[in-house]
Amino acid sequence: MKAHRVNQISAGLTGLAALLIVAGLVVVVIDAVLGGWGALSWRFFTEEPGDDVSEGGVFPAIYGTVVLTLLMTVAVMPLGVATAIYLHEYAPPHSRLARWARAAINNLAGVPSIVFGLFGLGFFVQLLGKAVDHVRGGGLHYAQPGLLWAALTLALLTLPIVIVTTEEALRAVPVETRMASLALGATRAQTLGRVVLPGALPGIMTGAILALSRGAGEVAPVLLTGAAYSLPTLPNALSSQFMHLGYHAYVLSTQAPDVEAARPMMYATVLVLLMLTFALNLVAIVVRSRARRGST
Amino acid sequence: MSVAPPHPPKLETKNLRVSYGSLAALEPVSLAVRQHEVFSLIGPSGCGKSTFLRALNRMNDVIPQSRQEGQVLLDGQPTASLDVVDLRRRVGMVFQKSNPFPKTVFENVAYGLRIGGIREKSVLAEKVEKSLRQAALWGEVKDRLGHSALSLSHGQQQRLCIARALAVEPEVVLMDEPASALDPIATAKIEELLHSLKAQYTIVIVTHNMQQAARVSDRTAFFYLGALVEVGPTEQIFTNPVEKRTEDYVTGKFG
Numbered sequence: 334m335k336a337h338r339v340n341q342i343s344a345g346l347t348g349l350a351a352l353l354i355v356a357g358l359v360v361v362v363i364d365a366v367l368g369g370w371g372a373l374s375w376r377f378f379t380e381e382p383g384d385d386v387s388e389g390g391v392f393p394a395i396y397g398t399v400v401l402t403l404l405m406t407v408a409v410m411p412l413g414v415a416t417a418i419y420l421h422e423y424a425p426p427h428s429r430l431a432r433w434a435r436a437a438i439n440n441l442a443g444v445p446s447i448v449f450g451l452f453g454l455g456f457f458v459q460l461l462g463k464a465v466d467h468v469r470g471g472g473l474h475y476a477q478p479g480l481l482w483a484a485l486t487l488a489l490l491t492l493p494i495v496i497v498t499t500e501e502a503l504r505a506v507p508v509e510t511r512m513a514s515l516a517l518g519a520t521r522a523q524t525l526g527r528v529v530l531p532g533a534l535p536g537i538m539t540g541a542i543l544a545l546s547r548g549a550g551e552v553a554p555v556l557l558t559g560a561a562y563s564l565p566t567l568p569n570a571l572s573s574q575f576m577h578l579g580y581h582a583y584v585l586s587t588q589a590p591d592v593e594a595a596r597p598m599m600y601a602t603v604l605v606l607l608m609l610t611f612a613l614n615l616v617a618i619v620v621r622s623r624a625r626r627g628s629t
Numbered sequence: 630m631s632v633a634p635p636h637p638p639k640l641e642t643k644n645l646r647v648s649y650g651s652l653a654a655l656e657p658v659s660l661a662v663r664q665h666e667v668f669s670l671i672g673p674s675g676c677g678k679s680t681f682l683r684a685l686n687r688m689n690d691v692i693p694q695s696r697q698e699g700q701v702l703l704d705g706q707p708t709a710s711l712d713v714v715d716l717r718r719r720v721g722m723v724f725q726k727s728n729p730f731p732k733t734v735f736e737n738v739a740y741g742l743r744i745g746g747i748r749e750k751s752v753l754a755e756k757v758e759k760s761l762r763q764a765a766l767w768g769e770v771k772d773r774l775g776h777s778a779l780s781l782s783h784g785q786q787q788r789l790c791i792a793r794a795l796a797v798e799p800e801v802v803l804m805d806e807p808a809s810a811l812d813p814i815a816t817a818k819i820e821e822l823l824h825s826l827k828a829q830y831t832i833v834i835v836t837h838n839m840q841q842a843a844r845v846s847d848r849t850a851f852f853y854l855g856a857l858v859e860v861g862p863t864e865q866i867f868t869n870p871v872e873k874r875t876e877d878y879v880t881g882k883f884g
Contacts, residue, residue, distance in 0.1 A: 425693075426693055507728070509724060509726055509728035510728055510730060510731075512688070512691070512724065512728065513724065513728045513729075513730065513790070513793075514730070514740070514744075515688070515691060515717070516686065516688060516717055516721065516722040516724075516794075517717065517718075517721070517740060517741040517744060517793065517794070517797060518714045518715070518717040518718040518741060518744060518745070518797065519714075519740075519741075519744045520714060523744055527740070527743075527744070528730055531731075532731060
């Protein structure tokens, strides 16, 4: 009777915690919808901002956020997956390199995002950018904030997520399956390519999804490395500056000439950012479930 | 009058010794497996029989810190001098727990062939069918070649693993308690299979089940505490062993 009671309480408390999470998300979404629904219009999605940022639309910001997030994914996935493969498949036990790499990953995950922004500005923009411009000649292109540097900065920020989830996915591939492949005369590389990676693919896609959602919502790193206050033209090169939904929400809430008038715009921008993150997630989840079906 | 020397044994070990770190898993073992025989390894858990089996196709290499001394000879050639990929294609293995890949039935059997560079569809189809027939599975799966291997029953999955090992046409097949996780009917099927495979392959089988060893094998080796105790014709090991420990084990005094 007593054990039963404890069980009930524990189920109740843990259930409450889960409920709080859902409630938190629901409140945020409802708040964004209530505040921003009225400002949503075809024009809002398709036009650029007016001279006063509290007028017009946010299309350049949507476009900039999507392109930035995709570029980030393209940059982070190969590096993150390769690192995880090395750590889990190739690094000898007690390897010093592996130990340092793990320590670096853990610390990287704890660095505040504004520090990534400052690092991106100092390392990518001012150091690498200057070097690239010097080699290319022909003036200032890469030694200023731009799409490429912002994407790389975000890639660094999301790298630990990709590495940790990929390693987890590799660990989940049963030893017996690897043994079966090796016993058939497959090399380690063949086993990796034909059995381990296909088996780990759904888990790796999960890492990509998490990185995507995290990257799409970060503002601080891109603030210093490429996002523009207001830009009527779309980015057309890797060195272009771009508008960003998160940064735009910040601009509308604090920098607009009339903050009160800009409020519905701000809510609507947040709403669009949320929808965009959900949409990117949805695409990745569909891709993942395809991969899962293919492997079983 | 001198007798012409018989063929060299198919597989032979000379003072084969295996240790994991500081733990000696196998005391020096010297024995020979003849071509086209079913050779069974019996003994209680932890006696070294599986370690011995894995040494024959160098699967112990995969285990960190494992060390192997002495020699394993395949057709008189030391396996240490062979490319490990070639060795494992010639000496195939079936594991205790069926471990099909999460791929289709067809792709499971074709795996070793594809690894070996075979691409022609007709050749693959022909060899897959042949191996599935050899493993007495063709009739049950011929309409489900495109289905996931994981949709088969456990008994079918284990026979699929046997077909997968046979597809690369090995000379020796090592089996590590292939029927220990199966029900009696599936076990009987595997045992029947061993009889029919003998004509073409040399089979070394580890088993926990002494009736099984008595039913399927020509010769038997008894291992105890990491050492080879006795080896001989199966009938002799079970009815008239030389060693007291062998007798105690086969009569069920300990196990």
